Amino acid sequence: xxxxxxxxxxxxxxxxxxxxxxxxxxxxxxxxxxxxxxxxxxxxxxxxxxxxxxxxxxxxxxxxxxxxxxxxxxxxxxxxxxxxxxxxxxxxxxxxxxxxxxxxxxxxxxxxxxxxxxxxxxxxxxxxxxxxxxxxxxxxxxxxxxxxxxxxxxxxxxxxxxxxxxxxxxxxxxxxxxxxxxxxxxxxxxxxxxxxxxxxxxxxxxxxxxxxxxxxxxxxxxxxxxxxxxxxxxxxxxxxxxxxxxxxxxxxxxxxxxxxxxxxxxxxxxxxxxxxxxxxxxxxxxxxxxxxxxxxxxxxxxxxxxxxxxxxxxxxxxxxxxxxxxxxxxxxxxxxxxxxxxxxxxxxxxxxxxxxxxxxxxxxxxxxxxxxxxxxxxxxxxxxxxxxxxxxx
Amino acid sequence: xxxxxxxxxxxxxxxxxxxxxxxxxxxxxxxxxxxxxxxxxxxxxxxxxxxxxxxxxxxxxxxxxxxxxxxxxxxxxxxxxxxxxxxxxxxxxxxxxxxxxxxxxxxxxxxxxxxxxxxxxxxxxxxxxxxxxxxxxxxxxxxxxxxxxxxxxxxxxxxxxxxxxxxxxxxxxxxxxxxxxxxxxxxxxxxxxxxxxxxxxxxxxxxxxxxxxxxxxxxxxxxxxxxxxx
Numbered sequence: 001x002x003x004x005x006x007x008x009x010x011x012x013x014x015x016x017x018x019x020x021x022x023x024x025x026x027x028x029x030x031x032x033x034x035x036x037x038x039x040x041x042x043x044x045x046x047x048x049x050x051x052x053x054x055x056x057x058x059x060x061x062x063x064x065x066x067x068x069x070x071x072x073x074x075x076x077x078x079x080x081x082x083x084x085x086x087x088x089x090x091x092x093x094x095x096x097x098x099x100x101x102x103x104x105x106x107x108x109x110x111x112x113x114x115x116x117x118x119x120x121x122x123x124x125x126x127x128x129x130x131x132x133x134x135x136x137x138x139x140x141x142x143x144x145x146x147x148x149x150x151x152x153x154x155x156x157x158x159x160x161x162x163x164x165x166x167x168x169x170x171x172x173x174x175x176x177x178x179x180x181x182x183x184x185x186x187x188x189x190x191x192x193x194x195x196x197x198x199x200x201x202x203x204x205x206x207x208x209x210x211x212x213x214x215x216x217x218x219x220x221x222x223x224x225x226x227x228x229x230x231x232x233x234x235x236x237x238x239x240x241x242x243x244x245x246x247x248x249x250x251x252x253x254x255x256x257x258x259x260x261x262x263x264x265x266x267x268x269x270x271x272x273x274x275x276x277x278x279x280x281x282x283x284x285x286x287x288x289x290x291x292x293x294x295x296x297x298x299x300x301x302x303x304x305x306x307x308x309x310x311x312x313x314x315x316x317x318x319x320x321x322x323x324x325x326x327x328x329x330x331x332x333x334x335x336x337x338x339x340x341x342x343x344x345x346x347x348x349x350x351x352x353x354x355x356x357x358x359x360x361x362x363x364x365x366x367x368x369x370x371x372x373x374x375x376x377x378x379x380x381x382x383x384x385x386x387x388x389x390x391x392x393x
Numbered sequence: 394x395x396x397x398x399x400x401x402x403x404x405x406x407x408x409x410x411x412x413x414x415x416x417x418x419x420x421x422x423x424x425x426x427x428x429x430x431x432x433x434x435x436x437x438x439x440x441x442x443x444x445x446x447x448x449x450x451x452x453x454x455x456x457x458x459x460x461x462x463x464x465x466x467x468x469x470x471x472x473x474x475x476x477x478x479x480x481x482x483x484x485x486x487x488x489x490x491x492x493x494x495x496x497x498x499x500x501x502x503x504x505x506x507x508x509x510x511x512x513x514x515x516x517x518x519x520x521x522x523x524x525x526x527x528x529x530x531x532x533x534x535x536x537x538x539x540x541x542x543x544x545x546x547x548x549x550x551x552x553x554x555x556x557x558x559x560x561x562x563x564x565x566x567x568x569x570x571x572x573x574x575x576x577x578x579x580x581x582x583x584x585x586x587x588x589x590x591x592x593x594x595x596x597x598x599x600x601x602x603x604x605x606x607x608x609x610x611x612x613x614x615x616x617x618x619x620x621x622x623x
Contacts, residue, residue: 003506003513007495014494342490345451346553347479347508349472356507 004352008359018332019364022325026368027375029318033311034376035383040307042383044300050186051296053123056096056273056289058086058263058280064290065299071101071262072292074111074187078104078261082287084196085256086263093279095272096265102199103261107157110145112192114199114260122266125188129153130179136249137198137241140179144189151177157192159202173202174240200258201241201249208238208249265289325364333357399463401425401561401593402448407457407467409447418443418617420457425609430587430594432604435613441597444613445563448595449482450474462560479508483554485583487566489546491538491553498534501525501552517556524552528582544575551582562587564596568603580606 012019050072059067060080069076081102090098099122102114113119117132120140130153133140139157146152159173175194183189200206212221212229223230238245251258267273280289333340340353348356407420418440425431433441446452447459450466451474459467462481469477491500499506501521505513525531528548530541538546547567554562562583568576580603587594596607604610 003508007492007506010499011494338490339492342486342492343503343507344475345446345449345478345484345486345490346504347475349475349508352507 004355004359005363007356008363012360012363018328022328022364023368023371025321026325026365027371029314029321030368030372031375033314033318034372035379036307036310036314038376038379039383040303042380043303046384047296047300048293051292054264054292056265056267056277057292058082058090058098058265058287058289059261061286061288064288064295067262067288067290068292068295070103071264072187074103074113074191080286081259081261082263083256084258084260086260086287088256090263090265090276093276094268095276096267099264099266100196100260101262101264102196102259104259105162105199105202106160107192108160110141110157110190110192111187112139112159112194112199112202114194114196116196118266119193119264122264123184123186123188125184126182127179128182130177132179133193133195134178135241136195136201136246137173137175138178138194139175139198140181140193141177142181142189142191142193143183145192146177146180151180153177153180171204171237171239173198196260197251198241200251203259205253205258206249206251208241208245210236211248329357329361398427400460401427401429401462401595403458403460404447405458407447407454407459409443409452409454416440416443418447420444420616423611423616425593425595428587428591428593430584430606430608431596432607432610433595433597433613434599434601434604434610435617439614440617441613442565445484445565445595445597448561448563449478449484451478475508479504480557481559481561483557483559483562485547485550485554485562485564485567487569489550489570491546491549493538496535496537497525497530497541497549498522500538500549501556503553504556521552521556524555525549528552543570544572544578547571547575547579548582551579555586558590558592560590560592562592562594564594566597566599568598568600576600576603 051068054072057067057071059071060082062080066076067079070079081104084100087098087100090096097118099118100114100116101119103111105112120126120132127140128143130140141151141157151157155177156174157177159175161172175192175198181188181193197206201208210216212231212235220231220234221229222232238248241249265276267276277289277291280287340348343353343356344350402423402425404420404423407418407423409418410416416438433444435441443452447454448461448466450461450469454467457467458465461477464477464481466474466477492503495503498521501524502513502517505517522531522534525534528551530545530548530552533541533545538549541549547570551567554564564583567583568579571579583594583596584606586592594607598604
């Protein structure tokens with residue numbers, strides 16, 4: 001190592017705590033704005049990618065952001081519901097194939113997504129083990145959820161009550177896991193997928209109970225009027241849909257009035273998408289069609305505005321840190337006047353002494369730059385899973 | 394070169410002042426011959442250390458001529474004086490002036506690390522080790538300065554001064570901080586080196602018990618004409 005750089009290095013090593021403090025301060029000043037930039041870019045990319053994948057979304061009128069977050073990222077409280085009959089409206093127009101979504105219930109923290117098999121094709125989700133759901137009550141779960149809860153095919157997931165204090169509310173439904181999806185690195189990895197009718201069963205809109213025509217139900221029957229039988233609360237209701245009781249499950253009321261939180265209209269082509277959007281714009285009822293990517297772009301623009309303020313604040317901190325670092329070096333040089341005098345006496349020139357002081361600054365800044373670059377690279381490299389974890393969970 | 398012996402120091406009408414003329418040094422004539430060992434004595438503030446700094450070229454006289462080992466130090470640029478110092482003069486300081494962030498070996502090698510005129514070679518490293526052995530600190534080469542005794546520190550300072558085999562040794566009260574036993578050891582080291590290498594030795598000292606070991610003693614209070622006039 002060059003003479004002055006060697007001496008500078010020995011000095012920095014000897015005064016290691018001072019050197020470490022200075023290096024850490026400079027590193028942070030450089031790393032924080034860079035990391036912020038990287039994380040915000042990755043967040044924008046993550047948020048934007050899924051939104052871009054879903055050009056159109058239909059839901060009840062209300063907050064487009066809430067609708068997007070619920071339907072795309074399977075989080076936030078459920079938006080107002082729209083009737084299942086809207087599926088037929090879309091089909092009849094012949095412009096798009098509708099995919100139903102009912103994202104209201106949870107199993108602990110995992111969203112239960114009521115949908116159809118078309119959703120899996122649309123999101124390009126494949127089963128890694130087991131099979132796709134085939135009948136009422138079966139569940140397919142995301143890869144991350146299976147890993148974190150240690151679930152495999154043949155295990156069960158239980159829907160959570162919406163409120164622990166509402167005894168008349170939704171009863172837990174026990175659902176067998178028939179398939180585990182391959183990792184998709186999206187919100188789907190943390191979700192439980194069931195047929196949309198299963199979510200209606202969870203809600204209590206459909207149910208199964210013991211056969212009221214059988215002899216064991218005689219004491220429960222209050223009134224019999226032809227096929228219409230009225231029974232009391234002692235009738236056993238099933239909280240698990242099995243092969244034995246599946247036939248007993250039935251729905252009351254009009255199918256077209258059952259709730260959905262959103263419909264993804266998969267347009268035939270761009271022209272159909274534009275026509276569909278125009279028709280929904282012209283409608284004057286409680287249904288809206290939104291563009292999730294536009295909604296997310298607005299959200300991202302807000303994040304970028306916040307970033308500018310943060311970067312401005314960090315720049316001021318950087319200037320202050322720079323001044324403190326200069327002050328520390330100047331004070332250090334002042335304290336080392338005797339040392340400089342000695343070095344001069346034994347053959348050090350003014351230029352060498354200036355180089356010695358400069359070498360210390362260069363070494364500290366160079367190490368800080370390297371560390372900041374390494375940290376920024378790490379953020380870029382491993383920031384994506386972090387962002388995914390933050391966004392998805 | 395004429396082949397005639399070159400004086401270690403040859404000063405003529407040397408004049409230097411600082412601190413708004415509060416301190417003045419005036420030497421009409423001073424010659425120190427080759428291989429002389431000289432002790433400079435005198436009261437504090439009479440200009441002994443200033444003379445050493447003029448000889449090294451760290452300070453430049455306002456007037457007069459000063460030749461050291463045949464070179465006109467008084468006419469040298471800062472860079473020339475630095476290279477001259479590095480190659481020809483070994484300095485020993487009263488307070489050792491060792492760097493606490495370097496170990497013993499690096500302190501001995503300091504003139505080479507900080508100077509540009511000589512590069513750090515294997516031979517120089519070997520000489521540093523040899524000097525340390527001679528000084529009795531050969532087993533402490535990697536030890537930090539803070540873990541040495543006063544006597545050991547002074548020996549490191551002497552080894553550093555002798556590293557590049559300087560033809561002239563300057564010592565500014567080299568025994569001032571030492572106990573009698575170490576005082577004797579350090580002075581013996583310097584005098585033995587001067588004798589072996591036929592080098593000159595100029596030592597500033599306040600210790601009158603050491604004076605009979607030098608070939609010449611200069612009382613600076615009588616040499617500095619400015620002091621005499623005052």
